[in-house]
Amino acid sequence: MSGELPVGLRLATGRSARLRQLLAGPALLQVPGAFDCVSARLVDTAGFPALYVTGSGVSMSALGAPDVGMLSFAEILDRVKRIADCVAIPVIADADTGYGGPLNVMRTVREMERAGVSGIQIEDQAWPKKCGHEPGRRLVSTAEMVGRIRAAADARLDPDTVIVARTDARASEGLEAALDRAAAYAEAGADVLFVEAPESAAEMRRACAAAGRPMLANMVEGGRTPVVPAAELAAIGYRLAIYPNSLTRIMARMGQLLLQELGATGTTAGMADRMLDHTGLWSLFEHERWYAVEARYTVPPGNA
Numbered sequence: 001m002s003g004e005l006p007v008g009l010r011l012a013t014g015r016s017a018r019l020r021q022l023l024a025g026p027a028l029l030q031v032p033g034a035f036d037c038v039s040a041r042l043v044d045t046a047g048f049p050a051l052y053v054t055g056s057g058v059s060m061s062a063l064g065a066p067d068v069g070m071l072s073f074a075e076i077l078d079r080v081k082r083i084a085d086c087v088a089i090p091v092i093a094d095a096d097t098g099y100g101g102p103l104n105v106m107r108t109v110r111e112m113e114r115a116g117v118s119g120i121q122i123e124d125q126a127w128p129k130k131c132g133h134e135p136g137r138r139l140v141s142t143a144e145m146v147g148r149i150r151a152a153a154d155a156r157l158d159p160d161t162v163i164v165a166r167t168d169a170r171a172s173e174g175l176e177a178a179l180d181r182a183a184a185y186a187e188a189g190a191d192v193l194f195v196e197a198p199e200s201a202a203e204m205r206r207a208c209a210a211a212g213r214p215m216l217a218n219m220v221e222g223g224r225t226p227v228v229p230a231a232e233l234a235a236i237g238y239r240l241a242i243y244p245n246s247l248t249r250i251m252a253r254m255g256q257l258l259l260q261e262l263g264a265t266g267t268t269a270g271m272a273d274r275m276l277d278h279t280g281l282w283s284l285f286e287h288e289r290w291y292a293v294e295a296r297y298t299v300p301p302g303n304a
C-alpha cells in the first residue's frame with residue numbers, strides 16, 4: 001500500500017544507508033539545494049540522488065534575511081523536516097555551526113535525524129555565522145571544532161548518518177591551514193570534508209589531494225570558487241558536489257522576468273511556455289495520489 005501513497009504520507013526509510021552506498025560508489029554525486037518543498041519536489045522528481053537543504057536559501061525564504069546568522073535551530077529544523085517528508089531521496093542538511101556548544105550539536109544531530117535527515121553539515125565558524133563566499137567570517141579554534149565533530153559523531157542515533165565537516169579557514173588562515181583543520185576534523189570522525197571557497201582549480205586539486213575523506217565541492221554561481229562541470233570535479237577528486245542556491249537563483253530570476261512581462265503586457269501569457277500550468281504544478285505534488293487516498297476513506301456522495 002505504501003507505494004500508492006503520495007510521498008508526503010510515506011515513511012521513507014533506509015535513506016542514510018543509501019547515502020553511504022552512493023558515497024562509496026564510483027559516480028560523483030550531484031546534490032542540488034532546496035530551500036522549501038517546491039524546490040525539494042523539483043530536485044526529487046528530476047532524478048537527482050540526494051538533496052541539500054541550504055541554510056542560506058532557508059534564511060532568505062523563511063526570514064527574508066541573507067545568510068548572516070539570523071536563522072535559528074528551530075527554524076531550520078522545521079524546514080528540514082518538511083523537506084525530508086516530501087521527498088524520497090536522502091537529505092543532507094546544513095546545520096551551520098551546530099547552534100552552540102557540544103550539547104547543542106548533539107541535540108541538533110538527533111533532532112535532524114528524527115526529522116529524516118541522512119547527512120548533517122557542521123562548520124567551524126563562530127556565531128554569527130556568514131555565507132562562506134562573503135567576508136567577515138570568524139572561526140572557532142580547531143580544538144573547539146574537533147569537539148563539535150566528536151559530539152556529532154557520538155550523538156548519532158543511526159551509525160549510517162553522514163557527518164560533513166566544513167572549514168571556512170581558507171579566507172582568513174589560507175589553504176594549507178584549512179587543510180590542516182580538515183585533517184583534524186577527519187580524525188575526529190567526519191565522514192565527508194567540505195573545504196569552503198577554494199579560489200582556483202589548482203586549490204581545488206590541492207585540497208582533494210590532501211584529503212583523507214570524501215570531498216564535497218560547493219558550486220556557488222558568482223562566488224569565490226570556479227563553477228566547474230561535474231566530470232571535471234570528479235577528475236579533480238571530489239566525491240560530491242552541492243549546488244545550494246542554483247534553484248534559488250533561477251527561481252528568483254524567472255520571477256523577475258515574469259513580473260516584468262506582467263507589468264509590461266498586462267498578462268502572463270507570454271511566459272506560459274516557461275511555467276508549469278495548473279496541472280503541471282499539481283502533478284509535482286502527486287495530486288492524483290492524494291485524491292486516491294482521500295477517496296479510500298471518504299463516503300461517496302449520496303451515501304452520507
Ligand SMILES: C[C@](O)(C(=O)O)[C@H](CC(=O)O)C(=O)O
Binds near residue numbers: 055
Ligand atoms: C552552503 C551554504 O552554507 C548554504 O547555506 O547553502 C552557502 C551557499 C550560498 O551562500 O550560496 C555557503 O556558505 O557557501
